[in-house]
Amino acid sequence: MATIAHGTPEIAAEEVNYLNVEHGWKSWLFTTDHKRIAFLYLISITAMFFVGGTMAVLFRINLLEPEGIFSSETYNRLFSMHGIVMVFFFLVPSIPATLANFLIPIMIGAKDLAFPRINLLSWYLYVFGAIFTIYAVARGGVDTGWTFYAPYSSTYSNSYVLSAVMGVFVAGFSSILTGLNFIVTVHKMRAPGMTWSRLPLFVWSNYATGLLQVLGTPVLAISLTLIAFERVAHVGIFDPNIGGDPILFQHLFWFYSHPAVYIMILPGMGVISEIVACFSRKRVFGYNFVAFSSMAIAVLSFFVWGHHMFVTGEAMYTSVAFSFLSFMVAVPSAIKVFNWTATMYKGSVSFDTPMLYAFGFIGLFTIGGLTGLFLAALATDVATHGTYFIVAHFHYVMVGGMVMAFLGGLHYWWPKITGRLYPEAWAKFAALIIFIGFNLTFFPQFILGYLGMPRRIHAYPPEFQALNVLSTAGASILGIGYLIPMIYFAWSIRKGPKAPANPWGATGLEWEIQSPPTTYNFDETPIVTKEAYDYGPLEEVVG
């Protein structure tokens, strides 16, 4: 374990910490403390998660009946806003802006991120982006899908495309600034002795994510700006009637949005590495390979965007190249899964809530990843493109993977963030409910997809009803599963038992300081002398 020069005070009454050091709304809205900003983000993304989740519940209700229950206008707006809110306002910022924002400086022994004010600016940009998007919903919504395909979005749609695009554009800069901050922080602010090979894997994966955010997101901004140009000024960019090319939009959009898939999953992989090590009381098996695979994913993810366009008439050999590269990017993901599994070998495995989420992640991400192979292979992509197979695949990765990791990480670090414990029995129960509800929602969609049911339709042939009813039943279980943690976390903040500095007996600098930490994390800069995950027997750490 790292050595800290000063003695850590153990659970003294009324300690000063980052939460109680100042009071009043100004102390929050003008804070530059990465931990308070992480907290602001946590509240914001949770709100957006429930906005997006409510829409999902509503359109799943619509799909109980083959002919639909709502009008197609309503349905199209619901799924579009669900996608926009969940991708750009929940998944992309979820772990980086909350857990990583809170933890990266502490994990590397720094007082804050490299640019504390830019960190606050990024939260404000996120909020402005969210306001634009909510405004678009309030005015009547947007019906383009989260992918904003041209020329539908640029010429034909009669919905509030501009405000939604503006919202995503602004939120994109929030993402760029967060990524930039992480990159500079990891390069320049590591404590003495915190070498690259001693970095927790959570820092590695968020560093890789930062690179993707900084290099990819500007391209999204360009694509959305061009949509706005064409919509407002009728500059022919994407609409062939005025001289544009609709496929150009897809190239630009997926050049960002495929790396964005990894923006959404890499931080989750980092969380799982931390949790599996802690609850197996072992160093992560093959640390170098796990760290390197994050970087390999970051690089390769920029060269696979064409696999979204196999049926657009993309040149045959282009498709073949993108198919091959898409298989390549599966290798580092597989390496991670094998290493997490191997980490438990000869470990001392406990079944605390974060570990249950890690089990859930490994299982669901495995299924999500393997079904990705069906889509990387050209012939089976043609058979499943644009169907519920795709929907099931990316929800297995994004919800089964990333949301599981987010919840696992939130439970794992909750005592550190709030200084409180949550009710373990309820937490385990919720984890189980979420796992069951998730599978019931999304597994039937694989079958629907190969049967040919297109995605984004408000009415469907009657022979698909049984599987759709199952899926909606699962969604209602999943919805309840997500409400339970929401309730006990809200309770825990005020009433939960006080947490010790290191309730899990975990290694890492964050567990050596008090819970919750003080504003500057460390009284004196720590000097790191040991590797990450230097796990000894549990009894030596907690009494």
Place this chain on the structure above:
Amino acid sequence: MPASLTLLLADLQLFPPAASAQAGPIDDLYWFEIIVSAIMTVLIFAAVILFAWKYRRRANVRATQIEGSNVLETTWSIIPFLIMLIMFWWGAKLFFAAQNPPKDAMEVFVTGKQWMWKVQYPDGSHEINALHVPVGQPVKLTMASEDVIHSFSIPAFRVRHDVVPGHYDSLWFTATKPGRYRLYCTEYCGNAHASMSGWVEVLNDRDYANWAGGGSHGSLAEQGQQLFEQNGCSTCHLLDQQGRCPILRGVYNKPVQLDDGRTVIADDSYIRESILDPNAKVVSGFQPNIMPNFKGQLSEEQVIQLIAFVKSLSPPTPASQQGGQQRPVVIAPKAKAPAKAPAASAPQQ
């Protein structure tokens, strides 16, 4: 509320019918992927459950610290990669085979527009959200969009292709089992996207012959000829002598020399472009700006009729079956065409 569970389960389908020559081989790959995935999933789940249980936390039992293993890392990188190479090669092979339709494929034209599929047959008949094809005969669909991107999909045939506005897309299949199968639009295209679906009817030869009675308004080419005259095309594109514009007889699918020195094949896409935007690729020896722009004046269906007419001016000969071997047809004008565009050639309506 949904109907009773028994009723629902009576309809329950788990695997789609396979009704085209392509479907079987694609299903084979799909099952290979399912089996590989199932084995991998079972292995990983089993390892996780086994390790979690066998090494569960117990008093006085400590974890054994293990650094890692380069041998294991290499093994579990290379073996999955090799399996994936098989999937890659297999998927690409089937994809290649699906690219080029056989020469004897029957041609059907499909136009997607918000929110319907319009299907035109060479005999001049047409229908909406329905496609009739004979069993055992390769069918090539040439597809255009009037507005946004659509995607034409027949799950029972395992075929799908986007229909992108601005050019022709195509796909082909050989239906193998008579029956009715659903067709869909699988690219979200706006409000009534869900209703842009219909049925493919695969008919045996006799039923197909009965069904294909022929259009009451003449064949597709005859419909095109009418348009050709109504729109004043025939005033400049004379059929048997040189007018202000190129003679169209014998041009279809032949190489054409352009005024910038390039050579293009006068295929469907080129003819479509030359109707809608004549100045994009002007034939060598002719003036630009003579022919008016027909973009927005003719629908995609009318363009398809016109192309069928142009095609009918070039009856298939043994030479034209072989494509690439001929020299460019240089369509020499008799005299320099006058610079001013005649008012008569302005499109009607």
